[in-house]
Amino acid sequence: MSLALPAPALAPLLLGASLTVRGCTGRIVETEAYTPDDPASHSFPGPTRRNAAMFGPPGHAYVYRIYGLHWCLNVVGLPGHAVLIRALEPLSGLEAMQARRGPGKPLCKGPGMLAEALGITGADDARPFDSADFSLTLDPPEAYLTGTRIGITKAADWPLRFGLTGSRHLSRGF
DNA sequence: ACTCTGATGTACT
DNA sequence: GTACATCAGAGTA
Numbered sequence: 001m002s003l004a005l006p007a008p009a010l011a012p013l014l015l016g017a018s019l020t021v022r023g024c025t026g027r028i029v030e031t032e033a034y035t036p037d038d039p040a041s042h043s044f045p046g047p048t049r050r051n052a053a054m055f056g057p058p059g060h061a062y063v064y065r066i067y068g069l070h071w072c073l074n075v076v077g078l079p080g081h082a083v084l085i086r087a088l089e090p091l092s093g094l095e096a097m098q099a100r101r102g103p104g105k106p107l108c109k110g111p112g113m114l115a116e117a118l119g120i121t122g123a124d125d126a127r128p129f130d131s132a133d134f135s136l137t138l139d140p141p142e143a144y145l146t147g148t149r150i151g152i153t154k155a156a157d158w159p160l161r162f163g164l165t166g167s168r169h170l171s172r173g174f
Numbered sequence: 175a176c177t178c179t180g181a182t183g184t185a186c187t
Numbered sequence: 188g189t190a191c192a193t194c195a196g197a198g199t200a
Contacts, residue, residue: 032192040192050185067193068182074192084192105195112193151192 001138003129004058007033007081012162014075014083016139021118024096026088026108029167032149032160036080039154043080053126055079061134063115063125070112073120075129075136086111086150086161089169110171141165147174 003010011033019026034041042051042064053062054076062074062082074082088108090097097107097117108114115121129136145163148156150172163170 034192042192045186048185064192065183067191068184070182070193072192086192110193116194149192153191 002058003075003077005077005081007035007077007083008160010075010077010081011083011160012144013138013140014085014136015144015162015164016141018091018137018139019085019088020135020137021120022133024093024118025091026114026118027091028085028087029089029164029169030085030087030171031162032084032086033162034074034082034084034160038158038160040149040152040156040158041080041082043082054082056126057128059129059136061120061124061127061129063120063122063127065122066112071115071120071122072111073115073118073124084111085114087163087167087169087171088114088117089167090117109169145174 011031014028014031017028036043043054047055058077060076062076066072073085076082090107101117107117127134143165146159147161149161
């Protein structure tokens, strides 16, 4: 299945998918869609050095730093379209994730947390998801939740947040 | 449970 | 200088 899709179609398709990053695996339970005509999207102003991967080939990563401290992982679809991976259900490589996150901390309950748990940094920007380091196996859900995106001020009412129904691993409820 | 705030890098005005 | 696709810790209740 090609990932060359508009973000609002790709985001729910990625729910349920198994994401493996260098030996650690999690099931994607929460995503958000960002499109080129969306004022909240990094692609809105057009291509720049930072967002270059968002305009690159589909099925690659777009990784950026947020608030100076955390990394966030996206899957690129059509040019200018990307899907932010917001939460995972940890499946394997739990010890490595725990070691990177620290004892007692949630592993993948938010975009910054999952990037830290999986060891993702800016070095992974533009990395393809069919490489030795990254792999993605789709398993689209029968049903999913829709809501408004978190932590943005522009286009705050656009219903572009998606989650797996009933998951206990969402960053927040819907 | 909640609200407030500090940390910190980049891109923008 | 200001705004940010965030998280953790401290405080209040």
